[in-house]
Amino acid sequence: MLYRRLIPKIVVESFASKDSKGFRSILTRSYSPYRVVGDPLSQIKIQQSNLVDEIMLVNRVRSEFDLNFCNLVLQACEFLNSPLLVGGAITRTLHADMIFDAGADKIVIGQNRGDRKLLENIATKYGVQSLTISVDYTDKDLESGFEDFFRRELSLGYLNLAGELCLNNISKDGRGEGPDLTLVDIFRSETNVPIVVGCGISTVNQIAQCFEIGCDAVTLSTFLSQTDQSIKQLRSHLSLLGVHIRTKN
Amino acid sequence: MIHIIGSPSSNARGVYCAYTDLGVEAKIVTNPLELAHAKKIVLPGVGAFGELSRFLFESKLNVSLQELVESGIKVLGICLGMQILGESSEESKETAGLKFLNLESRKFNALESRVPHTGWDQVSIYKNHAILKGLSTEFSAYFSHSYYMPFQDDLSLAVTDYGVAFTSVVAKGNVVGVQFHPERSQGNGRKILSNFADW
Numbered sequence: 068m069l070y071r072r073l074i075p076k077i078v079v080e081s082f083a084s085k086d087s088k089g090f091r092s093i094l095t096r097s098y099s100p101y102r103v104v105g106d107p108l109s110q111i112k113i114q115q116s117n118l119v120d121e122i123m124l125v126n127r128v129r130s131e132f133d134l135n136f137c138n139l140v141l142q143a144c145e146f147l148n149s150p151l152l153v154g155g156a157i158t159r160t161l162h163a164d165m166i167f168d169a170g171a172d173k174i175v176i177g178q179n180r181g182d183r184k185l186l187e188n189i190a191t192k193y194g195v196q197s198l199t200i201s202v203d204y205t206d207k208d209l210e211s212g213f214e215d216f217f218r219r220e221l222s223l224g225y226l227n228l229a230g231e232l233c234l235n236n237i238s239k240d241g242r243g244e245g246p247d248l249t250l251v252d253i254f255r256s257e258t259n260v261p262i263v264v265g266c267g268i269s270t271v272n273q274i275a276q277c278f279e280i281g282c283d284a285v286t287l288s289t290f291l292s293q294t295d296q297s298i299k300q301l302r303s304h305l306s307l308l309g310v311h312i313r314t315k316n
Numbered sequence: 317m318i319h320i321i322g323s324p325s326s327n328a329r330g331v332y333c334a335y336t337d338l339g340v341e342a343k344i345v346t347n348p349l350e351l352a353h354a355k356k357i358v359l360p361g362v363g364a365f366g367e368l369s370r371f372l373f374e375s376k377l378n379v380s381l382q383e384l385v386e387s388g389i390k391v392l393g394i395c396l397g398m399q400i401l402g403e404s405s406e407e408s409k410e411t412a413g414l415k416f417l418n419l420e421s422r423k424f425n426a427l428e429s430r431v432p433h434t435g436w437d438q439v440s441i442y443k444n445h446a447i448l449k450g451l452s453t454e455f456s457a458y459f460s461h462s463y464y465m466p467f468q469d470d471l472s473l474a475v476t477d478y479g480v481a482f483t484s485v486v487a488k489g490n491v492v493g494v495q496f497h498p499e500r501s502q503g504n505g506r507k508i509l510s511n512f513a514d515w
Binding site for chain 2: 068069070072118120121141144145146147148149150151164167168169170171172173190191192193194195196197230231259260261283284313315
């Protein structure tokens with residue numbers, strides 16, 4: 068039986084000053100930069116030392132694919148012994164090729180999930196298991212009802228090309244008020260791919276609730292940076308709550 | 317020296333970095349000539365069966381691998397790289413495997429389990445083998461696949477239960493395969509890669 072997964076999500080943005088340039092890891096609120104938290108490679112090393120289940124590395128810039136971002140992936144893969152999921156403005160198969168070539172195990176497509184041709188090309192080459200679709204939405208998208216939103220998503224035609232679905236209510240991102248779980252059931256009724264929930268998680272009980280309603284994994288960003296909880300501690304707490312979670316390698 | 321087959325869709329780099337991290341010399345290769353002095357070969361995972369099969373047959377690596385295996389060179393297949401060691405796969409019926417193992421890969425039943433089988437799961441050792449040296453009889457590893465090799469008593473070294481008991485480690489002579497990703501399975505995975513280097 069598969070273990071439930073805790074996935075630290077490391078969001079990065081590029082920076083350039085007169086002394087240096089590169090990527091820094093940030094916290095976001097509603098997907099907008101909120102606070103700089105440090106060096107992404109150091110953060111990945113810290114998570115790896117906690118024997119993390121998987122790491123999600125996302126370039127926040129959504130408008131244009133950044134070739135330098137591939138170098139960051141490349142550097143991370145030099146020491147990483149955990150699975151790596153990578154996303155950030157992947158709009159062409161070539162971008163996916165570059166990310167996989169740099170050492171990623173899976174890629175995330177969010178904004179371009181309606182580009183069926185792109186998804187088909189990636190799925191044919193790398194297999195659907197390598198493709199995570201990030202369903203990013205806001206409270207506003209749900210104003211006409213979540214069934215209506217779901218029908219619109221269904222019409223994009225990505226469900227049979229997804230190896231995993233990541234449901235993210237952007238309005239909840241970075242606010243710690245708990246994740247939006249309203250879409251889990253409706254997506255589950257149409258597809259049997261693993262479901263990941265992110266955005267807004269701030270307590271162990273919220274994580275346990277995600278697993279209770281059938282999510283396979285959760286992504287954690289602000290929670291890990293703003294509290295004294297580590298993945299190791301979370302695992303112990305969740306295990307005590309009866310969650311089927313990996314507590315040792 | 318470990319020679320890693322770098323098919324266009326593989327995560328050869330992940331395996332390369334894992335071996336480098338272990339202090340074992342490794343090289344990514346893409347054509348038969350580079351295998352001339354190979355002693356240990358890894359066929360990494362990630363990708364689709366049809367694409368990998370076409371790459372191996374068009375590059376003639378299939379012929380080299382056949383000759384090398386017959387001469388006693390050891391081969392480790394990872395994930396899709398393990399499935400390609402078999403006869404064929406339901407994923408791409410028009411393309412063939414390398415036929416080192418008399419097994420066909422089948423698709424998980426999405427009505428019974430979530431597909432793909434993605435994440436960390438238990439591996440239960442069924443038979444001892446040099447590749448599994450130092451591992452507990454039950455250990456966890458990272459999987460990411462939609463197709464599996466069924467359990468076969470004479471070939472399976474370890475099994476994982478996911479609605480169906482499938483082969484998670486397989487061996488026949490000097491050919492071994494693991495369905496999970498040792499390069500991403502932390503300490504347990506590193507042990508397997510190290511065992512292969514020492515085998």
